[in-house]
Amino acid sequence: MSAPTQDSVPKDEPTPPQVSDVEKTLGGPSDSESSSLSSAGKPVAEVSKVRWMLSCLGLFLGALLYGLDTTIAASVQGPILESLGEIDKLAWVGIGFPMGAVAVILLIGRFYGLFEIKYLMIGAVITFEAGSALCGAAPSMNAMIVGRVIAGMGGAGMYLGALTYISIFTPLATRPIYNALIGLCWGTGCILGPLIGGGFAVSSATWRWAFYINLPLAAALSPIYIFLFPKHCSTPSQPTTTKLREIDWLGVTLNAAVFTLFQVVLTFSGSTWKWTEAGPIALWAAFGVCLIAYMIQQFFCIFTTPTHRIFPVHFLKSRTMILLYVGTAAAATGLAIGVYYVPIFFQFTRGDSAIKAAIRLLPFIVLNVFFVMFSGAVLPMVGRYAPFYLGTGIFCIIGGALMYGIDVHTSVGKIYGYEILLAIGSGLTMQVAYSVAVAKVPKEDAQNAIGFINTAQIGTIAISLSIAASIFQNRGYINLRGALQGFGFSEDELRGALSGVQSAVLQGGNADVTAKAIDAIVKTVDDIWIMSIAAGAVAFICGAAMKWEKVNMEMVAGG
Template identity: 50%
Template structure:
């Protein structure tokens, strides 16, 4: 079949199902020159890199943001606003890429991402900065799903794992570099504002590629714009977004802002529970939508393979993100590292992660037995996270490097292969839904796990500090602010004894943060054992 611009993504590069006919291959890029494809890939991978950077860039600009804008109670939202918005809109964009022209949609998301970045850089207040982070998060989610859509459309089943690995690798490297970029820029004459403004010149660089090089992909040329809009499950999209947003809000507020048993905390949990139940019922009974158009692919829940793929992808993402976030934090508190110094200590993690992401993507079409990747990867993460759960202020740095290498190797094996496997396991017409399903597991779980870990860090850290400073007269606000680092009066004082007590207490808190990573790794490993021991023939492709 000729690959025209209007060919639906679900019909290009689809995995051949078992049949009596002989399989054959087509070139899904037969109408795209090699030079154009290279430019498209560079733009897609760069977009994923920027998305990854913005996911974590706020980690090391909070001190400067507080000094410039005040309102310490808003600091956590500078970091959480971006991934929260991304998670809340993943399913919406998944449906969008299954209906609308992918080129128009990815360009629109690119502009939204840049608008949010510009607002962040120019923010006059902390509230404006949070709004900008939310807007950028929406655009970033659409950019990332757009990259996955283009790869799914214009690669064969044998190529898809490697191209998907490169997208995931770009995001992973960006998320690792985010705190470094934020720290370097916020500590320079450019100030923290350029940690967000930096996206604007990147936009100028890649915009011509989006406009003039990217091919159009219209998955449903038979429908008008009005008919496409009518096929979106708007109620489901609203309930889905509300469920994620309220859950993150209630997790972050409970204990740190509102007492766990307070009326405000209970009310938030009730609202979350109501939204969750409403979303489940609306999707189950297709209320104000149809079974075909509902925003969540409910029929995927009948597939053991797809459910397990969701679980292993989410579990691996949770373990990876927690380790990635709290290892540098540990070194910054215990060794006094700057953002750059902490990033240098992550080099073993980065290099090993890159190697295993690429190795998994390159070898999956050859080996085919995807369950082995999850079993080996989960075991490595479990061992590494368990060892990280034993560290304290006296643990030699070399041992910590070794522990994080184990987590990096396991994370690399499982990070991105779920996309290729899910597309192969789903029916061809559900390819775009399969991409969104796994993206929800990967990026969604990253956001949720960091929110939960952040709540644990704030609550457990406060109790550790409260116990450690029992003989001091520090108010609770001082102790809570110590968890934010150098902006706290505890660390800005000249009391070396108090600083040492705080470092030991916070190091103990960070050690406990690897317990959720252990739990995620254990769930990953157990789920891998439940997977079918089958071999996917990803090298066999056919025309749609």
Template identity: 50%
Template structure:
């Protein structure tokens, strides 16, 4: 998530006219020019006798409550990105529908990535306070559905709904902090955003595993969101209202959104996840339905590209994707490398606990604790990368070094087997953590510096789509690889012994399945070895990500961050 940048998303209340209205068509260029004119006037004729120190609109205990509510929201957003990583086995023990296993992890980021761009537009059109509170409501509804779900299908729907609300929580944090803080203090508050989101993301598996192993059950991994928001929600009502277009009716504001682009991009991501979830599990890869879904997904992607390029049923200013960034080699590479870092980070977070559940018989909390070396090192390098970037400046080096660490660590994880020494696995985790930590966040600093001021908000949204989209694609692909390879290998081993396909799918769901319990010890050991090998195969995706990051990072300009010039706006 964005950390230390001041997104230009948020038009400051000072930009409103004296009568309380504002021009809805006014670009951030005008705000920037007026601010520069004001500073020049102060330099020419400073009036220090009457100068008053600038203060926030909200101070004291109310401001503390507002910050607590906002940071709590971003923590829960990060938490829900990964909390499902260590409760999958417990959920499948409840419902037994292993064919939909991948949806437990992909549902939440799918809802986020499909809506984060239109929600970002909404914050620039509607009252930011009420858009944020609406996002909190949607997030809580999704969490309630997940906790009370009677079946796997309802759980998936709840995860998607929560993801939609989560996108609003994240963007609300960025906008409301930018609107309600002073320029000199804003970087510190923005820096806290990345730290809090990261803490939630890396603690998700630990908290989820703790609930899954307790008498509370896995359902409280979702109910906990309702409890926390129930306590802190009153604090959010102290947020000052800010309407960037107070004189414009809601109907006209709704028309400003690119609804066609929103529907098309949501369709692309949804179909991509559906085909990878069903392919090889519910349907054969050669099945006409699988092929048809691939074709339809490709067609919708082409339609989205055409609609955005030619601004069909929208305008260049209102289209949902900042297509002019694709004219910049740097912005394209930053997008790809950010997706690579997200791929590596979330592959480890989701599959290291599963690896230890099978190879060492760990329960939920024990397997989550195995992530601690990864979590500690990842957190350190995410924070250190921001500091080092400010001191060193040459951002290309971070992608080269980070890509190399990903490539080495993932290659070693690819060789892991059931009997591999635990210390070795920890070491391989750490190598990936170094690489992912170096590249996970710095695009949020580099990207906005490469665009004009009026495009800073779009640059942050662009990088966030890369990060969440990379997570979604990684989980969809890794889920398909794991399900297909594990089932193929186990089927050859167990079907001659009279076990059905349904029983084999159940075995893939968790090491505590009834099939594993009843297998002869030698057959069980062989089965576990095959499953661990299939988990290791997933790291081919991280190897590819590391190689892509290393190669494309070498194509970045050899320049310091603050010596670079913005690309021309299109």
């Protein structure tokens, strides 16, 4: 891993006379006054090797914490429910985090293109820590949900900030490696999330420290954030008021409303509200209105301009950009379903504790992270990106189909093998699009490309978890009701069995009832694996439809 160099200047453009040679950049003991060009074509002050390495440490830690909070809810939902109650809101412990992220990700991306990135990054860390603190101290489920949403907003800023720093301060030739390292740290956080959450859940510290743990970790590296992070602003001479006026605030509002309404109505319909009630019908109608309004507003640039609209609509004219978006969304779906529902399967079928179920997830996460790194290392060498998406499709289809066929009697070894196939599939293309998209668009569109792909990745995690939660709650209740008909269980007791906590259904002492309930729940989880199969099919189609071309990672290609 090298410090930033002037290689980020496209080789087919004149080299600015003030750029020093690579050796000077790598060997300089301190920041140089000279500059190179960022991927957006703006002058970038050179950074010494030591300072850049320490800055990377801060960026990678941010990605790790973001990954930690992405999966930590998978192993602490039961203890949180026992402490705070309100089972109808339990799904939001997992969904709230990515929902907060996707609601603001395009706005944050625009901010990174207008304002000083160092201060934005520090603000994102503070927001993330504030949300984590609220989650740890939450007196109610509502406070927990608010904390998760706030933490998701801050986490999105940290993650996008890391990608922005890399797009500005690294050459295209090594950028896939840096992006892969971000993926590695994020994946490491995903590994530690269930383990840390499960460990705290069964300790005297309680589940609350699963969220408090973020505070000392970020505090330890706060000197790096404050004193060492390099500064960069693409529009340093533009007044702040002018920058704020350039923001497409109507588009920002409609974007957040579309994602939020969709997830709220999808999560609560059928479990909290009956599908035919006025509440969900009204919310579905509101979602439809907001979606149509958003599309019209963006297409016709109402109260904005083509340059400043929040969604990069012009990317929709590019087959490559659309396929990169959809392919990334497919990989994110495979990841999200695996991370959340492999532990759930083992908790119900093997009676695992939270931490033991998290350990069962290790083959999935470790292989996923390995193939994130593998694709990041291989992409610059082979140049072609379509094969990675074909691989994602093949492995996710096979792995999802095998997971769909498991039952309570399937051996643990076979399940590990099946989840590894899913891990390979989702890992191959989790980060690839970040490098390819930036290389395929004009330099001034680099920030838009990062936000575009980030919306596909983070937004799909939120949406796929919402869909999966809806299936689990609705199909699970139907399957339990059918399996236990005649045993006299109430609707609340049947829904309580889906939470994985001590319940009258699973802990009532009747072996026949327990066996029937577990079979019904496993059947429900099987239905969720269909999403992985569908995601694999989508990824394969994307790979087959992509241009069979090589992208030169050493130079910026036109869109």
